[in-house]
Amino acid sequence: MGLLDRLDKPYETGGIVLGTLEDILNWGRSKSDWYLHFGLACCAIEFMSMNASHFDFMRFGIIPRATPRQADFIMITGTVTLKMAERIQRLWEQMAEPKYCMSVGSCSNSGGPYWQYGYHVLKGVDRIIPVHVYVPGCPPRPEAMEEGMIKLQKLIDQQAIFRKRERLAEEGKISIDK
Amino acid sequence: MTIEEIHHSLKEKFGEFIGELVVNPPSDSYINVEAEKLLDVCFELRDNPDFAFDYLMCLSGVEFQEQLMVVYHLCSMSKNHKVVLKASLPKDNLKISSVERVWRSADWHEREAYDLFGIIFEGHHNLIRILLPYDWEGYPLRKDYKEPETYHGIKVPY
Amino acid sequence: MTTKEFIDIDFSQIESDRMRLNVGPQHPSTHGVLRLEVELDGEVVTNVIPHIGYLHRCFEKICENMNYQQIIPYIDRMDYISAMNNELPYVIALEKLMDIKVPEKVEYIRVIMSELNRIANHQIAIATFGLDAGAFTPFLYLFRDREYILWIFEKASGARLLFNYFWVGGLANDVYPTFKEDVLTIVHQVRKTIKEIEDLLIYNKIFIDRTANVGILPLDVAISYGCSGPVLRGSGMQFDLRKNEPYSIYERFDFEIPFGKGEVGTVGDCWDRNIVRVREIEQSCRIIEQAIAQMPNDGDVQSAIPKKVRPPKGEIYFRTENPKGELGFYIISDGKDKPHRVKARGPSFVNLSVLPEIAKGYLFADLIVILGSIDIVLGEVDR
DSSP: OTGGGGGGSOSSSSSSOOOOOOHHHHHHHHHEEEEEEEEEHHHOOOOOOOOTTTTTTGGGGGGEEGGGOOSSEEEEESOOBBBHHHHHHHHHHHHHHEEEEHHHHHHHOOGGGTTOOOOOOOOGGGGGGGEEEEEOOOSOOOHHHHHHHHHHHHHHHOOOTTTTTHHHOOOOOOSOOO | HHHHHHHHHHHHHHHGGGEEEETTTTTEEEEEEGGHHHHHHHHHHHTTTTTOOEEEEEEEEEETTTTEEEEEEEEOOOOOOOOEEEEEEEEEEEEEOOOOOOOOHHHHHHHHHHHOOOEEETTTOOOOOOSSTTOOOSSSSSTTOOOSSETTTTEOOO | OOOTTTTTOOOGGGGGSSEEEEEEETTTTBBBSSSEEEETTTTEEEEEEEETTOOOOOOOHHHHTTTTTHHHHHHHHHHHTHHHHHHHHHHHHHHHHHTOOOHHHHHHHHHHHHHHHHHHHHHHHHHHHHHTTOOOOOHHHHHHEEEEEHHHHHHHOOOOSSOOOTTTEEEEOOOOOOHHHHHHHHHHHHHHHHHHHHIIOOOIIIHHHTTSSOOOOHHHHHHHOOOOTTTHHHHOOOEEEEEESTTTTTGGSSOOOOOOOOSSSSSSSSHHHHHHHHHHHHHHHHHHHHHHHHOSSOTTTTTTOOOOOOSSSEEEEEEEEEEEEEEEEEEEOOOSSSSEEEEEEEEEEEHTTHHHHTTSBBHHHHHHHHHHOOOHHHHHHHO
């Protein structure tokens, strides 16, 4: 689907790739994602190893951002508590579209080991914001986070970005006057 | 000093306000103290050079049947001895004097005990919740605590 | 939300030259989810109010509803950087209460694992402290080494970060055959890197200028606030529970307690607290080498594990020397399968409470350095 796949069947003598504008845009978007890191607990320590020399997360073309306004996706790494939940919601609302969310670790997926007696733990971050990629594990290995990142890149690669309003109107989510 | 000697000298000074010494190895021995005299006992334990308890290791609230207890684990850095004090509070009158003026580390420990058990430490300069949100209701570590259904519109149980 | 309780603004006397700044709860240099309310006069910090609890995971409530063995994974998740050290006081406390004598081999493996984890913890502490002071390279060096230590843990226990390896009366499983050689190789590597770090970071002029004479913590204040670990030792007191109150088999090893002497500044400044950690890595290496030499080869690590962990009625407070300070568990048993109460006295919780005392009067940039020098883990602060 993506632009790189089209390199296999180039136009006539090669050197020219025919594709859509959407392909180029998606290729650029998926290979240079900037993330807002929301390190909360144990998974954040694995995430630190991820950024260090062995795993080198930046090879995915991603750069950490400290502000939601410049971020393409948010990484929730760790247990979300009720005291924290409203802040995550607010940061998510501050991010500019198109935006994605990656939930790392069992705690942010579903409450993890705290699901039963954790009176102060939010049982899954998807109760407050939409999640695009779930990475299971307690904590997930850095390889698992890399796999999650590849999944997110594929998701962005295959996204239809044009005529969004019309598509939504077909699904009946919004109404537009023609 | 052993805990027996500490108990003996405290008993001489404070009389009936010092309860019995409970010895039950292998578990820790502890001294029961009446809640209203606790602050004086603590000052004595810190300032008397024989005791010199300058380090509060741990302060915990405990619910035990019909009463709540505050347990103080003390240690002396210079003399290298330890003591455990216990003060019982009835559930309808959860008030005890704060030992924040004796050991500064009691500040956060007491706020935590207030947060989770609802024990009121009189004389504490800033007795507000520390771990839970400031508008949380109830005291979670009590045995009869019920998890709230929602918090700020977010569903809490799984 | 009711914010009135803690920010009380009296509008009749608003000070225009003081500013209130909110740092966190999600800020790259607050080491997790700590929120600081800072009052600034220009750039000088006049007051700091820490707000904690953003990672309160109900540890103590969960303990009351779990079996004794089931609690161990939750203890791992308290101080997730040094999980092996966390398990140690809990299992020793229960062994004391139940009167279990564990085999020699188990004791040695526990000591080796704890010391390796202490090294890993201090590596993170020094690395992030360097980051706080503006040095990025040592972070990469130290994390490279830490990864080797995690490989050993992974081979032995199956997990990289949270192990559930120490059980009451024994270990989850025996170590693998080439364990001793692997550990010695890593000790060699750690020593080499620490030398590099000393040249690169510790005795660097810029680093000394940033950290010496900053955040001075006098000894009497440290004791009154209940500080422990490198924070207490950085203030010049030679107090280490491994030496002063030996538990497990620590009395068999020959090692020193590093403490702050004010080599480049005043006793008890940030540089002192950091150098204590650097030197403790060397001491841990020494302990590991001795333990590897003395460790018996055969022995069943699971021979003393009881079928059912059901301690008799009673209570115990047991404390050990965590990398961050004194970690104590106060366990009350009422003779059932589940504990009546487990209270964890986390060193980070107590050490953090001294921050308002030592941060006043320094610049805002120094506040970040001071916080980094205390070395907190929010999982343990909030539990």
